[in-house]
Each structure stands twice: as C-alpha cells, then as structure tokens.
Amino acid sequence: MEQFSDLIKNRRSMRKFTDQELTQEEVVALLKAALMSPSSKRSNCWQFIAVDDKETLEKLSHCKEMGATFLADAALAIVVMADPLASDVWIEDAAIASLMMQLQAEDLGLGSCWVQVRERFTAAGMPSGEYVHEVLDIPLQLQVVSIVAVGHKGMERKPFDEDHLQWEKVHINKFGGK
Numbered sequence: 584m585e586q587f588s589d590l591i592k593n594r595r596s597m598r599k600f601t602d603q604e605l606t607q608e609e610v611v612a613l614l615k616a617a618l619m620s621p622s623s624k625r626s627n628c629w630q631f632i633a634v635d636d637k638e639t640l641e642k643l644s645h646c647k648e649m650g651a652t653f654l655a656d657a658a659l660a661i662v663v664m665a666d667p668l669a670s671d672v673w674i675e676d677a678a679i680a681s682l683m684m685q686l687q688a689e690d691l692g693l694g695s696c697w698v699q700v701r702e703r704f705t706a707a708g709m710p711s712g713e714y715v716h717e718v719l720d721i722p723l724q725l726q727v728v729s730i731v732a733v734g735h736k737g738m739e740r741k742p743f744d745e746d747h748l749q750w751e752k753v754h755i756n757k758f759g760g761k
Contacts, residue, residue, distance in 0.1 A: 589742075590686060590689055590690060591686070591743075592742045592743045592745070593689060593742045593743075594685060594686060594689040594695075595740040595741075595742070595743070596695075596696040596697070596740075597694025597695060597696055597732075597734070597736050597737070597738070597740065598653040598696050598732075599653065599656070599694075599736075599737035599738045600653070600656050600657050600658060600694060600732075600734030600735060600736070600737045601734065601735040601736070601737045603658065603734075603735040604635075604658050605635075605658045605659050605693070605733065605734070605735075609691055609693065610633060610635075610659060612687055612691060613633075613659070613661065613684050613687050613688060613691075613733060614631060614633060614661070614684075615687075616683045616684050616686070616687035617629070617631050617661070617663070617680045617681075617683060617684050618631075619683070620676075620679050620680040620682075620683040621676075621679055622670070622676045622679075622680075623670055623671075623672045623675070623676055624670070626669050626670040626676070627669075627676075628665045628666045628667075628669035628670040628673045628676055628677075629663060629664065629665045629673075629676055629677050629680050630664045630665070630666070630725060631661055631662065631663060631664070631680075632661070632662040632664070632719055632721070633659060633660075633661050634659065634660045634661070634662065634719070635658065635659050635660075637655075639718065639719075640654055640655050640656075640657060640660055641654075641655045642718045643655075643660055643662075643715065643718060643730060645705060645706070645714070646698070646700060646703075646705060646711045646714050646715050646718075646730070647698065647699075647700070647703045647704070647705060647711050648703075648704060648705060648706040650698065650699070651698045651730070653696065653732060654698060654730065654732050656734070656737075657732035657733060657734045658733060658734035658735065659732075659733045659734065660698075660730050660731065660732050660733070661684060661730065661731045661733065662715060662719060662721075662727060662729075662730050663677045663680055663681045663727070663728050663729045663730065663731065664677065664721060664725040664726060664727050664728065665677040665725065665726055665728060666724055666725055666726075667724075667726055668724060673726065673728075674701065674728060677728035677729065678728060678729070681697055681728065681729045681731050682697075684731050684733070685697065685731060688731075688733050692736075693733055693734065693735060693736065694733070694734055694735065694736035694737070695731055695732060695733045695734075696731070696732045697729055697730075697731055698729060698730040698731070698732060699729055700712055700715055700727045700728060700729055700730060701726065701727065701728050701729070711727070712726060712727040715727045715730070
C-alpha cells in the first residue's frame with residue numbers, strides 16, 4: 584500500500600474501463616473492505632450484491648436517467664443496500680462502505696465510480712431504487728443507496744492537484760472563524 588495521502592490524492596472517479604475481468608482475490612478484497620467498514624453501534628445494517636453478469640450490468644446501467652451508463656462496461660458492480668429498520672444512520676453506514684470499497688479499488692490499482700441511486704430516477708421516471716429492486720429481486724425492507732462500478736482503468740486521470748484545494752471551505756472554531 585502506498586501512503587494513505589497518496590491513495591486519496593490518486594483516487595479519481597473512473598467511468599471508462601478495459602475489458603479485463605477482475606480476479607477472485609480482487610473481488611474478495613473489495614467485499615472485505617465493505618464488510619470491515621465502520622458502522623454505527625456495529626449494526627452492520629448494510630448488505631451488498633456483487634454483479635459481474637454482463638446482461639445484468641447492462642440492465643443496471645439504465646437505473647438512472649444520466650450518470651450510470653458506464654456500469655455496462657464495468658467488470659463488477661457492487662450494489663450497496665441498507666436496512667432502515669436496523670439503524671437510524673443506514674444512509675451514512677452504506678455511504679461509508681461504498682467509499683471504503685472505492686479506496687480498496689484504488690489500492691488494488693483498479694478504477695471505480697459511485698453511482699447514486701437513492702433519490703434518483705430512471706429516464707421513464709421510475710425511482711432508481713425501485714428499478715434496481717426489480718432487476719435484482721431485492722427484499723422490500725432494504726433500500727439501495729449506491730452502486731459502485733469497478734474495473735481496470737480504461738484511461739489515465741491525473742491525481743488531485745493540492746494547489747486547487749478550497750481552503751475557504753474550512754472554518755476554525757466557528758463558521759467564518761480564521
């Protein structure tokens with residue numbers, strides 16, 4: 584593993600992937616990262632569906648009007664769900680798990696991109712979560728938060744340039760404090 588600061592600087596959203604499949608070890612590492620992610624009161628309210636079937640990936644690529652087409656070309660999509668009855672911070676726990684998988688993907692030299700599902704809609708106006716429920720036969724009580732697309736990077740992205748960090752968004756001790 585490289586330095587954590589390098590890992591977060593190099594992790595960029597990747598929407599273009601090669602045709603190369605992931606190894607079983609890579610998939611297991613990604614899922615371990617999700618399963619080890621922090622969870623409020625260790626409720627572990629999240630659940631995950633790993634999808635590598637090309638036909639299913641194509642269907643998932645239509646879960647939103649815009650911003651999900653690259654799912655069809657990903658080697659893997661991990662659908663991140665959570666049970667609102669198991670924790671009042673199910674959204675936060677699922678979001679953390681999604682990010683942990685993205686950091687693990689970068690550490691493995693893979694690309695990834697978050698697809699927001701919660702509160703989004705398909706081109707036909709159907710709620711994206713409902714669409715994903717139907718495609719994957721997800722139980723009603725689970726809510727889909729995101730889908731993390733993963734694959735071998737199909738393009739180069741420059742690391743974040745620290746010269747462009749928005750330090751004006753940071754406040755000390757109170758809003759507007761310096």
